[in-house]
Amino acid sequence: MTNLVDYLRSPKAIRDRCSQLFDLALSDQLTYFRLDLTRLDPVADYVIAVIREQYPDLNVPFHSRWRHFEVGNIPRVQQLEEKLKSRSAIEQAKAMFDLVIPSVLLDAGAGDRWTYLEAATGQTWTRSEGLAIASFDAFCQGAFSNQPYQTDAAGLKQITPEKIATFFQVTPNNPLVGLEGRSNLLQKLGHTIEQSPDLFGNDARPGNLIDYLVRHADQGNLSAVVVLDAVLKGFGEIWAGRLSIDGINLGDVWKHSALPDDQLVPFHKLSQWLTYSLLEPLQTLGLTITDLDQMTGLPEYRNGGLCLDLGLLQLKDPRLAESPHPPDSELIVEWRALTVCLLDRIAHTIRIKLGLTSESLPLVKVLQGGTWTAGRKIAASLRPEGIPPIQISSDGTVF
Structure with a gap:
């Protein structure tokens, strides 16, 4: 069954x-x-208009956590x-890895009521940008280690929901979705990285993954798929309550009854988002990243929402949009799977x-x-607070 696990951890299996x-x-x-x-074509045209608005010279950076750290054009x-x-x-x-890894893992949807007041600027941020700045500030304040500007197992294992609540300014009037799930994820990260000194x-630092990846570069070239494989192997055990094979946690992998045999559909959304976010620190070391397009689009509610809001996808029963659905529901699995395939087609067009x-x-x-920015834009034009067209019951560890 190890071969099946390896396959399910590959971008090929996702596609x-x-x-x-x-x-x-x-x-x-x-x-x-x-x-439909x-x-x-209309969806591609909509996305092109958004690209030209954001990046008139078409010099687009990677979709990664680093873009959120740049919000407000502040050089944090x-x-x-x-x-x-x-x-x-x-x-x-290594310090950049130590910053971005817990930040990405804390990135699942915040909900539409949570805000974060950035002390350094006096500005208030919400959603992904708010989570990014909150986690950036927490890292700089030593939330994840006893050492300055570092994350390590010892610090991560001390994380509690109360600590996350303090750093993220959570109160009864400022609730953050999935507070306990986020705390558990970081605790499990601490325990997990201790088990893989290779x-x-x-000293069990996320940043030490740099050493492993540099060793796996080939004449200065490093495949993005190698980075994803290291992420999935290194962090696979942090995902609680997921499907497993022979005791190996599969992570962001779900079942759909329409598929034959094992019926498993992998997505690895947060792991791919994390992989994308590790590439830029690796580039600072002079490494050339290859095989970028072997990775897949991210099946989350902004990209999926774009497809639904602009009619590429249509719910057969619109009433299903009126209530939230858990990530393991076949409705959500279908939505995410179709989003992966449509993103390839949108990109090609x-x-x-x-x-x-x-x-x-x-x-x-x-x-x-x-597509991510376009999904947010169309959602904001159609619904209060820019909520996605389908609601997901999230524990803070999937989206």
Whole structure:
């Protein structure tokens, strides 16, 4: 069964299994959704307009956590780098891993009532940007270690819901979705990295994954798929209450009864988002990242919402949008699987319209430019607070 686990951890498996559901949708054999591919061109045009608004020169950065740290055009990361300039280049990169890994794991949807007041600027942030700035400040204040500007197992194991609540300014009037789930995730991260000294060193720091990845580079080239594999192997045990095979936790993998055999559909949304967020610190070490387009789009509610709000996807029973659904429901599994496949098609259509290639505009840039921003924009124009078109019952560890 180890071969099956390895397969389910691959981007190929994500595309394979999602494509099986997509093929069923093409012949209208899914329970919850139908496709309207005549909407592909209008959706691509909408996303292109958003890209041109955000990046007129089409010089789009990667879709990663680093973009959230830049909100408000405030040079937070540069200010942190200034404090770290006495460290070697590899130690600076390790600090960036130590920052971004817990920040990504804390990134699941905050809900539409939570806000974060940034002390340094006096500005208030919400949603992903708020979570990013809150986790950035927490890291700088030593929330995840006894050492400055570091994350380690000892610090992570001391995390409690109360500590997260304090750092994230949570009160009865400022509730954060999935507070306990986020706390448990960081605690489990601390315990998990202790079990893999080959990945995280004897001092059990997330940042030590840098050493492992540098060793796996080939003449200065490092495959994004190698980074994802390290993420899935290194952090796989942190996901509580998920499906497993032979005692191995599968993570963001769910079942759909329309598939044959094991019926498993992998997504690895947060793990791919984390992988995308690790690439830039690796590039600072002179590594060239390859195989970017082997990774998949992120099946979350902004990208999925774009497809639904602009008619590429349609709920067969619109009343199902009136109540929340758990991540393991077949409705959510269908929505996410179809989103993965549609993002590939949207990206292909955009490249044709702009005369670009998968090298000049890889999927990770289409997401940033891009579909995620467009999904947020269309949601804001259609619903109060920009909530997604389908509500998800989240414990703070999936989306």
